[in-house]
Amino acid sequence: MNVKWVNRRKSSHTRRVCMLIAALAITTLSATFDRVDAMDVWRTEDAVSATPADMFADLDAAHPCQFGPPSVPLRLAEAVNRALCGSPKTREAWANVKVQSAAVGAANSAYLPTVTANLQDVRDNTATDVRGYPSLSSANRSTVYSGSVAANWVLYDFGGRKAAQTNARALLAAALANQNATLQTMFSNVATDYYAAQAAAGKLRSAGETERIARDSFIAASARVTHGVAAISDRLQAETSYAQATFNRVKAEGDLSSTRGVLAADMNLRPDQPLTIPEIDDGVMPDEEFIASIGKMIDEAQSTHPAIAAARAKLDAAVANEQQTRAEGLPTLSLVAKVSQNNQPASLGLGEPQFAANGRDWYVGVQVQIPLFDGFSRTYKVRGAHAQVELQRDTLDEARQQVALDVWRSYQSLQTNTKNARTTAALKNIAQRSFDVAKHRYAAGVGSILELLSAQKALSEAQQQGVQALADWHAARIQLAAKMGQLSLDDLRSEQTR
Structure with a gap:
């Protein structure tokens, strides 16, 4: 029993260290892309x-x-x-x-996809006290982590990006x-x-x-x-x-x-x-x-x-x-994707103990966004632009x-x-x-x-x-x-x- 507990502690510690390293790597990569003098992939500085x-x-x-x-x-x-x-x-x-x-x-x-990563490692302390029914009460202390990566790529937007590009160049x-x-x-x-x-x-x-x-x-x-x-x-x-x-x-x-x-x-x-x-x-x-x-x-x-x-x-x-x-x-047509993982504990119901669990989720698909009503603000914006x-x-x-x-x-x-x-x-x-x-x-x-x-x-x-x-x-x-x-x-x- 003690050996298993130590192994679990080691496994949890290793997982948290790996998540920390991954978070630092992603932060470093993001900072590199966001630096003012990092790179000019579109060579816009040639005009200056x-x-x-x-x-x-x-x-x-x-x-x-x-x-x-x-x-x-x-x-x-x-x-x-x-x-x-x-x-x-x-x-x-x-x-x-x-x-x-x-x-x-x-x-x-705007013609390139956007990728967003989200990492979380928290100490969770949950207690439920059901008055009159102590058997239904529960308490749980656990370390919960979750991580996800989401991507979004606008495929078609009826000329919105092209107009924005033309506007910027002009x-x-x-x-x-x-x-x-x-x-x-x-x-x-x-x-x-x-x-x-x-x-x-x-x-x-x-x-x-x-x-x-x-x-x-x-x-x-x-x-x-x-x-x-x-x-x-x-x-x-x-x-x-x-x-x-x-x-x-x-x-x-x-x-x-x-x-x-x-x-x-x-x-x-x-x-x-x-x-x-x-x-x-x-x-x-x-x-x-x-x-x-x-x-x-x-x-x-x-x-x-x-x-x-x-x-x-x-x-x-x-x-x-x-x-x-x-x-x-x-409307805009986008390609969306997401993959996530977490170790959120699971319970069969109220009063039942929580058990260690691992959750996984991913999806890939096409998303269509259709503006239906915006209080007529678009009408006045178009008039102002004209x-x-x-x-x-x-x-x-x-x-x-x-x-x-x-x-x-x-x-x-x-x-x-x-x-x-x-x-x-x-x-x-x-x-x-x-x-x-x-x-x-x-x-x-x-x-x-x-x-x-x-x-x-x-x-x-x-x-x-x-x-x-x-x-x-x-x-x-x-x-x-x-x-x-x-x-x-x-x-x-x-x-x-x-």
Whole structure:
């Protein structure tokens, strides 16, 4: 008797150890499948770029989106890469692509069966006390275990899974297009701020040159007044012009500091970060690269612009969502299976002792689920999904109109800035010659101080306009490419070589 009891204890202990090992193995396997970086059986991560900057990430860097101190001088390519890698907007768009790519994987997984395991090992203490009939009372203490494995495989659902898959893929396409649109917008904004800083640096240089010229004019006027060949008013007017030039130079210094701070903030740096920006090359003349048929440019933008692609993908997703909502109200056909085992004690009846027993159960079959009535909620869900389709159609039309208007405005701005850049180049040349003549005439005593100061002012204004016009032309080129949705690495390379 004692030997049998020991054997039973050993058998029970061995069985419980085996169940524990099986539970740990299943838990480990489940955790492996659920790990974020475990595996990508559907290869959805292929749609996710390696960095938030996507196609604009680092032209030559071995480690994308990893930067040291800003280069000296800071080039547009580096400024754009820093901004695109660190901007919260671009990182948000990048994260949304990750979310939607995972949703595609989840939609694909609906075509696979699901398997669930359930293991239980408990200490059971059951007592029944029948008043007045002690013979019917019973008490039982036992260790009960049970284990089961169930499988479910949806075979047919009238297109519900297919619609969900289409919806997820369309939303992923919309997220990718939105990421591209965000990058294009950020690129153009950073380029605009970069050229604004370049223009401020050029204006400061011009203001410094104007201040030097004004000082020379003041010295010349003072000398003539000292020698009695000019009235005191000449020196006062020259001194006034010199003071005004100094004021303009100080203001230009403040404007440069401000624009540099904005550019630093674009790159997620402190506004007081020292930046050295190359000067705008006066030798670069505007070209006719983007001067083409405006109608053709609008048509091209409306067919390829990422904002329109995103709106079109969202419309496809809304259509698929409506189909999925309708399919959810239709029957589903599934293959089901289950196998289970337990050692639940058995009793022949009330008052009878319980006996050790082993129970087994399994089944394999086909299950049909038919929704019959859901309180009319499906009707309203379908109506809501259809309304979302109409909303996305209107959003797509609005996106087309906005892109056409943006391209039109950018095209006109580029044409204007191209003409202005060429005009100011000629104006600067004329103003320089006019100042040289006025300066020579005043030194020879045949010209007035008003003539000299007027020519000096005209030269200063021409220099300022020339710097601003050239910066505006550079920015307008980038803006037009962005509004057409065609900014690429070539734009970074072309600007880097200027």
